[in-house]
Amino acid sequence: DQQVKQNSPSLSVQEGRISILNCDYTNSMFDYFLWYKKYPAEGPTFLISISSIKDKNEDGRFTVFLNKSAKHLSLHIVPSQPGDSAVYFCAASANFGNEKLTFGTGTRLTIIP
Amino acid sequence: DTEVTQTPKHLVMGMTNKKSLKCEQHMGHRAMYWYKQKAKKPPELMFVYSYEKLSINESVPSRFSPECPNSSLLNLHLHALQPEDSALYLCASSQEDRAGGQYFGPGTRLTVT
Numbered sequence: 001d002q003q004v005k006q007n008s009p010s011l012s013v014q015e016g017r018i019s020i021l022n023c024d025y026t027n028s029m030f031d032y033f034l035w036y037k038k039y040p041a042e043g044p045t046f047l048i049s050i051s052s053i054k055d056k057n058e059d060g061r062f063t064v065f066l067n068k069s070a071k072h073l074s075l076h077i078v079p080s081q082p083g084d085s086a087v088y089f090c091a092a093s094a095n096f097g098n099e100k101l102t103f104g105t106g107t108r109l110t111i112i113p
Numbered sequence: 114d115t116e117v118t119q120t121p122k123h124l125v126m127g128m129t130n131k132k133s134l135k136c137e138q139h140m141g142h143r144a145m146y147w148y149k150q151k152a153k154k155p156p157e158l159m160f161v162y163s164y165e166k167l168s169i170n171e172s173v174p175s176r177f178s179p180e181c182p183n184s185s186l187l188n189l190h191l192h193a194l195q196p197e198d199s200a201l202y203l204c205a206s207s208q209e210d211r212a213g214g215q216y217f218g219p220g221t222r223l224t225v226t
């Protein structure tokens with residue numbers, strides 16, 4: 001049972017444009033959400049998080065949006081840069097903690113110069 | 114120092130061998146984690162240590178044995194593994210207030226022959 005889903009396995013975006021990565025979840029107990037970026041042969045790197053008491057969190061070029069009623073979150077990257085090419089995982093946890101993270105299946109983002 | 118280190122980077126072992134994976138962090142984090150990641154799949158949580166005590170075991174087979182000798186070190190002892198245990202093993206750590214996500218190491222690529 002995949003509780004966190006990323007339905008797009010891959011996404012290609014022109015450099016300078018907006019990249020939008022999507023994530024859906026089914027467990028209504030999830031209340032803390034994170035995005036990670038992963039390069040080949042490296043561990044995931046934390047990007048940005050959001051708790052369920054907010055619907056938006058922004059950090060530089062990265063913004064995460066949360067729609068609790070739809071159980072959907074998205075990561076916006078503006079403007080997209082070649083170094084953003086990587087696999088992006090969303091993750092979720094319950095009880096406002098991040099001890100037990102459930103990861104999505106990942107989306108491979110390719111930025112086209 | 115915002116790094117989680119893991120050794121070895123690669124490990125090939127037979128099904129009768131005993132080996133250990135090592136993880137180290139010097140960020141003062143009080144929670145440490147082991148994840149397993151198969152190709153094209155998300156990381157799956159195996160174990161969580163909080164304040165050097167095992168707090169979560171995700172029903173992992175006993176051929177995997179975690180150990181936390183002190184707050185900076187985490188080991189994973191391996192014995193009588195199966196070929197299907199071949200995967201990338203990721204270590205992570207996080208702050209005691211659980212904010213800011215988990216910091217991941219680069220992983221150990223394990224092959225069981």
